[in-house]
Amino acid sequence: MTDDLESGSWRDLLGGRQLGIITVLAGGVALYATNVYLTTSLLPSAVADIGGERFYAWVTTVYLIASVSTATVVSPLLGWAGPRRAYLFAFGAFAAGTLMCAVSPGMQVMLAGRAVQGAAGGLLAGLAYAVINLALPQRLWTRASALTSAMWGVGTFVGPAAGGLFAQFGLWRWAFVSLTLITVGIAMMVPMVLTRAEGMNSDAARHRIPVRSLLVLTTATGMVAVAAVQSTLPIMVGLIVGAAALVVVFVALDRRSSAWVLPKAVFARNPLKWIYLTIAVLALASMVETFIPFFGQHLGHLVPVAAGFLGATLAFGWTAGEMVSASADARSVARVVTFAPIVVAAGLVLAGTLQRDGATGLEIGMWALGFAVTGAGIGMAWPHLASAAMSVSSDPAESGAAAAAISTVQLIAGAFGAGLAGVLVNLGGSSTHGAHLLFLGFAAVVVLGVLVSSRVFRAGTAAEMTDGFKEDTVRAPL
The missing domain is CATH 1.20.1250.20 (MFS general substrate transporter like domains)
Structure with missing residues (x-):
C-alpha cells in the first residue's frame, strides 16, 4: 500500500x-x-x-x-x-x-x-x-x-x-x-x-436527506452569520454561544439518526474525529483573512487595492504550502499535520504583535510575511487531512461520505470563525487594540489545535494510518 x-x-x-x-x-x-x-x-x-x-x-x-x-x-x-x-x-x-x-x-x-x-x-x-x-x-x-x-x-x-x-x-x-x-x-x-x-x-x-440535522445546522449557521453583523456585543456573544449549543445538539442528533451528515465512522474508535477537528481549527483560523484589508487601511493607511492584496497574502501562503506539502513523503506527513497549528499561530503572532497605527513599510512587509506563514501552516496540512478522511474505510459508501463531509466541516468552522472575528473586532474597534485582540486571540485558539492534530497520525506513516482506519472503523462506538 x-x-x-x-x-x-x-x-x-x-x-x-x-x-x-x-x-x-x-x-x-x-x-x-x-x-x-x-x-x-x-x-x-x-x-x-x-x-x-x-x-x-x-x-x-x-x-x-x-x-x-x-x-x-x-x-x-x-x-x-x-x-x-x-x-x-x-x-x-x-x-x-x-x-x-x-x-x-x-x-x-x-x-x-x-x-x-x-x-x-x-x-x-x-x-x-x-x-x-x-x-x-x-x-x-x-x-x-x-x-x-x-x-x-x-x-x-x-x-x-x-x-x-x-x-x-x-x-x-x-x-x-x-x-x-x-x-x-x-x-x-x-x-x-x-x-x-x-x-x-x-x-x-439509500441515503436520505438528514432533515432534522440539516435544520439544526442551518439555524446554528444563521445565528453565527447574524452575530457577525451585530453591533451590540452581548447580542453577538449570546448568538455565538447559542449556535455552539446547537452544534452540540446537531452532533447528538446526527449520531443517532439513520439519515446523517457526518459519517458513522466519526463516532468509532479511529482518527476521523480528530481529522475533522483539525480541519475545523485550520478553517476557523483562515477567517482572520476577512479583516486583514480592514486593518491594512485603518492602521497601515494603505489604499484599498494595496490592502486587498495584503489580505491575499494568506491565500498565497495557503496555496504555496499545499503545493509544496503535497509532495511530502509518507513518513513526514505525521509531523507536518501535527505542527501545522503551531505554524499558523506563529504567523498570527508575528503579524499581530507588529500591528500599530501608522506602521512603516517594513512593518507592513512583516505583516504580509506573518499572514503568508499563517496560510502556509493551513496549506501544509490540508491535503493530507483531506486524503486521510477519504481513506477512512474500504467501503466506498462510507469513504465517500467521509470525503463529502470535509466541506461541511470547513463551512461550519468558517462560519464560526467569521462570527468570532466579528466579536473580537467589535470589542476592540478599528484601533491597534482591535487588531491585537483579533490576531493574537486567534493565535491562542489555534495553538490549542495541536491537542487534536497530534492525534490524527498515531501510527507514524500515512500508509499505516490508512490501514488503521480500515481496522478501527468496525469497532464499537465510543
Whole structure:
C-alpha cells in the first residue's frame, strides 16, 4: 500500500483523463471562491445602482447559510444521481443564480440569486472532495485535494481584481454575466470526463436527506452569520454561544439518526474525529483573512487595492504550502499535520504583535510575511487531512461520505470563525487594540489545535494510518 500511495505524481494527475476530471472538480471550487470575492468587491457599485443598502450584509449572510445547508446533502445527491448528473445540476443552479444577480432590478432579486448561488456553491465545494474519492485513484488523492483547495487562493486573487475592474467601469452586471458563461463552459466538460457509473452503489442510493440535522445546522449557521453583523456585543456573544449549543445538539442528533451528515465512522474508535477537528481549527483560523484589508487601511493607511492584496497574502501562503506539502513523503506527513497549528499561530503572532497605527513599510512587509506563514501552516496540512478522511474505510459508501463531509466541516468552522472575528473586532474597534485582540486571540485558539492534530497520525506513516482506519472503523462506538 505504501508504494501505491507514493507512486502518484503531478504528471499523473495532470495527464490523460485525470486532467479533465480535476479541471471540473477544481473549476467548481474556483467558481465558488471567485464568486465570494468578486461579489464583495463590486457590491458597493451594485447597491448604488439598485438600492437596498439596509440589506448589504445579508448578501453574504444568505449565501453562507445556503452553502452550509446544501453541503450536507452531497452524499444523498451522489447516491441518487451519480457524479455526472450531480455536477450538471450544481453547475446549472450556479449559472441560474449568477444570472439572476446579473439581471436583478432590486435587492430582493439579488438576495434570491445569492441564495441559489450559495446552495449551488455548497454542492460544488462538497462534490469536489467526494468525487476525488470516487473518480481518481488513491495515489492521487493528496495532490488532487491540494490542487482543488488551492483554488481558494486563485479566487482570492482573481475575484477582487475582476470585480474591481468591472466596477471601475460601471459594468458590475457584466461581471456576473462573465461568471455565468465560465460556469456553462465548465459544465459542458462534465459529460465527457465523468462517467455515469462512478459513485453509484446501492448503499449510497439509500441515503436520505438528514432533515432534522440539516435544520439544526442551518439555524446554528444563521445565528453565527447574524452575530457577525451585530453591533451590540452581548447580542453577538449570546448568538455565538447559542449556535455552539446547537452544534452540540446537531452532533447528538446526527449520531443517532439513520439519515446523517457526518459519517458513522466519526463516532468509532479511529482518527476521523480528530481529522475533522483539525480541519475545523485550520478553517476557523483562515477567517482572520476577512479583516486583514480592514486593518491594512485603518492602521497601515494603505489604499484599498494595496490592502486587498495584503489580505491575499494568506491565500498565497495557503496555496504555496499545499503545493509544496503535497509532495511530502509518507513518513513526514505525521509531523507536518501535527505542527501545522503551531505554524499558523506563529504567523498570527508575528503579524499581530507588529500591528500599530501608522506602521512603516517594513512593518507592513512583516505583516504580509506573518499572514503568508499563517496560510502556509493551513496549506501544509490540508491535503493530507483531506486524503486521510477519504481513506477512512474500504467501503466506498462510507469513504465517500467521509470525503463529502470535509466541506461541511470547513463551512461550519468558517462560519464560526467569521462570527468570532466579528466579536473580537467589535470589542476592540478599528484601533491597534482591535487588531491585537483579533490576531493574537486567534493565535491562542489555534495553538490549542495541536491537542487534536497530534492525534490524527498515531501510527507514524500515512500508509499505516490508512490501514488503521480500515481496522478501527468496525469497532464499537465510543
